[in-house]
Amino acid sequence: MADGDRLLPELYDYIIDFLHDDHLSLRVCALVCRSWVPASRCHLFNHLKLTGSPPSPTRTWAENTQCRRIFATIRSSPHIASYIHKLSVVETNVVRPSTYRWVNGEITFPSLLQKLTGLRELEFHFPHPGSAGTKVSWSTMVFRDISDAMSTMFLNSLVLRQFSFNSVGDFIKIIDSCRRVKTLQLDHVDIATVTHISPTTLDQFFNAHSSAQILEEKKAEIENLILRSNSSYLIIQALLHSRSPLDLSCLRSLVISITPGSYSNVLDFLKSTPGLEKLEIEIDQEFDYDAYLDPKDTIDLSLLPSLRSLSFQSSVLLGRTEPLPWLYTTLSTIPSDSSKPNVLEELFLTCIVDKPPPSLTNQAFDNILGGWRNLDDLLIQPTFAAMRRFRLDFAIDNPIGDETVEMISQEFIKQLQNLRGKGVLEVDYCEVR
Numbered sequence: 001m002a003d004g005d006r007l008l009p010e011l012y013d014y015i016i017d018f019l020h021d022d023h024l025s026l027r028v029c030a031l032v033c034r035s036w037v038p039a040s041r042c043h044l045f046n047h048l049k050l051t052g053s054p055p056s057p058t059r060t061w062a063e064n065t066q067c068r069r070i071f072a073t074i075r076s077s078p079h080i081a082s083y084i085h086k087l088s089v090v091e092t093n094v095v096r097p098s099t100y101r102w103v104n105g106e107i108t109f110p111s112l113l114q115k116l117t118g119l120r121e122l123e124f125h126f127p128h129p130g131s132a133g134t135k136v137s138w139s140t141m142v143f144r145d146i147s148d149a150m151s152t153m154f155l156n157s158l159v160l161r162q163f164s165f166n167s168v169g170d171f172i173k174i175i176d177s178c179r180r181v182k183t184l185q186l187d188h189v190d191i192a193t194v195t196h197i198s199p200t201t202l203d204q205f206f207n208a209h210s211s212a213q214i215l216e217e218k219k220a221e222i223e224n225l226i227l228r229s230n231s232s233y234l235i236i237q238a239l240l241h242s243r244s245p246l247d248l249s250c251l252r253s254l255v256i257s258i259t260p261g262s263y264s265n266v267l268d269f270l271k272s273t274p275g276l277e278k279l280e281i282e283i284d285q286e287f288d289y290d291a292y293l294d295p296k297d298t299i300d301l302s303l304l305p306s307l308r309s310l311s312f313q314s315s316v317l318l319g320r321t322e323p324l325p326w327l328y329t330t331l332s333t334i335p336s337d338s339s340k341p342n343v344l345e346e347l348f349l350t351c352i353v354d355k356p357p358p359s360l361t362n363q364a365f366d367n368i369l370g371g372w373r374n375l376d377d378l379l380i381q382p383t384f385a386a387m388r389r390f391r392l393d394f395a396i397d398n399p400i401g402d403e404t405v406e407m408i409s410q411e412f413i414k415q416l417q418n419l420r421g422k423g424v425l426e427v428d429y430c431e432v433r
Helices: 009-017 023-030 034-044 066-076 078-083 109-115 140-150 168-175 199-209 232-240 263-270 324-331 362-379 404-414 417-422
Strands: 047-050 086-090 121-125 157-165 183-191 224-228 253-258 278-283 309-316 346-354 389-397 425-431
Touching: 009 034, 023 034, 034 078, 047 066, 066 078, 066 109, 109 140, 140 168, 157 168, 168 183, 168 199, 168 232, 183 232, 199 232, 224 232, 232 263, 253 263, 309 324, 324 362, 346 404, 362 404, 362 417, 389 404, 404 425, 417 425
Parallel strands: 047 086, 086 121, 121 157, 157 183, 183 224, 224 253, 253 278, 278 309, 309 346, 346 389, 389 425
Antiparallel strands: none
């Protein structure tokens, strides 16, 4: 290439940036000349995905795994580790026993983590084990090695999906490595060993896993949190502890599940998130709405003055579970003070509706329809003047060939004439079978 045809090096880097998701072209670019190598490697190695390998027919472990190959590459070329900013650990081969995960048997994985000093995003994606299975858990030795490696990292994002901690102490040790995290996803993450923990015991766990130097560090100003768990009553206690590494006052987006045993903990948690702008609540089918209709037992939305998007996912099991009175009481907590106007712009409601039992009377059904009319009247009040969108999704659990549930859902929609007239109502249907 003649000197007159050359571009500034920054322009070559800029052009290569457009190939960030085309690995074949990036490999070709890396072979063109030495000056193109850094920009090409920056994208080639930015996101590393490890899927493991199934055991061989004659051994319980695989010999030449993806993890060992990348580990050997980094040992021979240590500078490559600086390009890796995101690591996804994915299980794609589930073999017997059902709890097998390749990380448990991969002895080089903790050593690989220790070498990835530039890592900023770490994800563990494990498949759903099925109704009869158990969530993934690591052996004591594996957990110790991995958690020790994570303690040296400066993560901005940590994702755990379909995982079970053996103890509260193990969970605390992991979140103690989140001193700079902005995004934390605990998606179907449980704690296996206890159903209740006292404040004194929790103090002891934090004392065991927090050094004096760590206690002096600034807390992580977390902005995004997903918490779906059957053990959220335990996890929330740890996150709210004074020694927790997370500053919840900076939280902007929250997805949280509510189970019958965690409701009071969720109420306490929301009191610590005054800056929340987006809230998604997924409510367990066994939740007893009627037990929490008293204003002091509802979610107090007046504590969330910055909330702009609110989503509820619930089950409408006619004659058994009716969430509308609870939802009405919750939305009524938004203050109507004109000096501090409500900024809620979007409201989403996903309802899982099934066929009602024969015992449901016409009078009971009329009462249910009245709940929808009350919601309609509430949402057109001046308090909700900022609302631009009310999205209603019906997930219809309908027997094949039976349109009863869809007809009932349409009756619900007919009660929302004011919202339809305001032009903010959106409705969609889907079948869950």
